[in-house]
Amino acid sequence: MRWQEDPILEVQHLKMRFGGLVAVNDLSFSVGRGDITALIGPNGAGKTTVFNCITGFYRPSEGMLSLRHADGTTYLLERLPGHAISWKAKVARTFQNIRLFTGMTVLENLLVARHNPLMIASGFTLLGLFGLPSFREAERQAVEQAKFWLEKINLIDRADDPAGDLPYGAQRRLEIARAMCTDPILLCLDEPAAGLNPRESHELNELLLSIRRDHGTSILLIEHDMSVVMGISDHVVVLDYGTKIADGTPEEVRNDPSVIAAYLGVEDEELDKVEAEVGL
Numbered sequence: 001m002r003w004q005e006d007p008i009l010e011v012q013h014l015k016m017r018f019g020g021l022v023a024v025n026d027l028s029f030s031v032g033r034g035d036i037t038a039l040i041g042p043n044g045a046g047k048t049t050v051f052n053c054i055t056g057f058y059r060p061s062e063g064m065l066s067l068r069h070a071d072g073t074t075y076l077l078e079r080l081p082g083h084a085i086s087w088k089a090k091v092a093r094t095f096q097n098i099r100l101f102t103g104m105t106v107l108e109n110l111l112v113a114r115h116n117p118l119m120i121a122s123g124f125t126l127l128g129l130f131g132l133p134s135f136r137e138a139e140r141q142a143v144e145q146a147k148f149w150l151e152k153i154n155l156i157d158r159a160d161d162p163a164g165d166l167p168y169g170a171q172r173r174l175e176i177a178r179a180m181c182t183d184p185i186l187l188c189l190d191e192p193a194a195g196l197n198p199r200e201s202h203e204l205n206e207l208l209l210s211i212r213r214d215h216g217t218s219i220l221l222i223e224h225d226m227s228v229v230m231g232i233s234d235h236v237v238v239l240d241y242g243t244k245i246a247d248g249t250p251e252e253v254r255n256d257p258s259v260i261a262a263y264l265g266v267e268d269e270e271l272d273k274v275e276a277e278v279g280l
């Protein structure tokens with residue numbers, strides 16, 4: 001199992017407290033390099049809180065989040081500021097609710113993701129923005145990369161339209177493309193299939209599989225749509241009330257009585273009955 005042999009991310013004893021509420025409690029799991037890993041669980045289980053800790057939106061109350069690049073460089077994410085998690089550690093994310101710049105064009109939304117390299121190429125001077133060859137080259141590369149992703153997500157014909165005019169499913173794909181324009185090694189997607197129809201969710205599966213195959217990007221996703229989770233994940237981690245209740249391949253997790261019970265809202269005492277019903 002890649003998540004045991006070559007983890008890109010190791011979450012160790014993660015705890016997140018909000019006042020008296022413990023949203024995530026002593027959570028440990030690994031994400032395999034090159035794997036598609038799904039983090040699932042009932043509403044309020046703590047999934048988005050885990051994402052917020054990994055991507056620097058929250059500082060964990062306790063625990064360690066170590067991200068290891070292929071060359072061995074390791075980043076302790078809980079110690080890095082948010083911008084360094086994206087820029088240095090190379091972790092990108094999308095949000096549960098779409099967060100595009102709706103008044104900007106589709107192309108501009110992708111160019112925003114190249115802000116850091118563009119500013120460095122400008123030498124952080126106004127003159128650099130107009131004159132430096134390095135800036136013009138960085139700008140050309142940013143446009144090329146954006147066009148590549150627009151082709152890939154079938155939005156090249158809409159490049160100059162405002163992002164807010166796109167249909168919902170296309171906006172979701174654009175968000176993923178924008179995250180990919182930061183060249184992440186770990187892509188975190190918060191409910192990418194939410195609100196998609198079955199055709200769009202099939203297209204999403206294809207897009208995620210091609211991101212993993214063609215770019216080697218590891219993917220960690222939160223998802224309620226089981227056709228996405230069971231269809232493309234290599235590894236599934238299940239949370240309930242902030243703790244891990246299962247961790248394994250989709251097949252292992254699918255038949256786990258505690259997972260079924262958590263989803264059905266069954267009390268611990270009724271677990272035997274659920275086990276009998278699923279034939280375990």
Ligand SMILES: Nc1ncnc2c1ncn2[C@@H]1O[C@H](COP(=O)(O)OP(=O)(O)OP(=O)(O)O)[C@@H](O)[C@H]1O
Pocket residue numbers: 018021023041042043044045046047048049050
């Ligand atoms: N900033 C916050 N302040 C206080 N409580 C919070 C905060 N963020 C999350 N919580 C609480 O932490 C718990 C876990 O929330 P979280 O959003 O992580 O769950 P989730 O598994 O992502 O749920 P869903 O599937 O509904 O998105 C919930 O009880 C939630 O109310």
